[in-house]
Amino acid sequence: MELSLDEVESPIGVLLLAVGGGALHGLDFADCAPRFRRSLEARYGVVALRAAVDPCGFSGRLRAYLDGDNGALAAIPVEPGGTAFQRRVWAEVRRISPGMTSTYGDIAASLGQPSASRAVGLANGRNPVCLVIPCHRVVGAGGELTGYSAGIERKRWLLAHEAGAPARRSALAARREGEPRP
Template identity: 90%
Template sequence: MELSLDEVESPMGILLLAAGGGALHGLDFADCAPRFRRSLEARYGAVALRAAADPCGFSSRLKAYLGGDHGALAGIPVEPGGTAFQRRVWAELQRIPPGATRTYGHIAASLGQPSASRAVGLANGRNPICLVIPCHRVVGSGGELTGYSAGIERKRWLLAHEAGARGGSPERLGGAASPGRARER
């Protein structure tokens, strides 16, 4: 399979974006490139990544999101692969609006499987399309920031960035950005 690859600068580091056939197939941080490639190869076997400027307009939308247009990622077609359960979890994550959070238990209950919090957490951790499938919006049962495979500091930055839509002001990664106590809505 051949996919278009672009790199997008962000305050959290470079993001790698893989697209093809009008859909986003992967989005991850450049320092997680081996995981990014493994995820694509697990789904498609051999993958050729060809450099492309703004494939499908997705890079522009990602830049708009990073620039403060928190709705810019909504509706981007995704092709994450995964099991039927993972796809249900990832679809539910896409229903969490920017600036809001949900707990693993809330996601499990919304799927009609209230005892599946741990399975939701595992699916969340295998999300191959960060930001567009917003796994950073899932928090622990007490509102604590937990389990973000690209690092808790990035999760904190993303939540603060999205809180900017409510009047907060995120800082660059490494600063004292904090979304405050994460809230379930």
């Protein structure tokens, strides 16, 4: 399989996007590149990644999200693969609005499987398209930040960003425009 690969700079690390057939197949942080590659190969076997600029406009949408447009990622089509259960979990996670959180237990209950919170956690942890399937919006039963494979600090930043941390957004926008940081 051949996919287009782009990189997007963010305040919390460079992001890698793999796009093909009009859908997002992978999105992860560059420092997690081996996991990103393994995920693609587990789903597709041999994968050729060819550098591209803003494939399908998805990199631009990701930049808009990082600049503060919380709705910019909503319309991006995804092809995450996964089991039927994982796909149900990811669809439910995608329904969590920006700036909001849900618990593993709440998601399990919404799927009609209230005792499956651990399975929901495992599925959430295997999400191959972070941010677009916003696994960072899922928290522990008491609201604690748990289980973000790219690091709790990134999860904390993403939640604060979505809640409206304007200084972070303006610093990124200024850097893109070549201005000094505030």
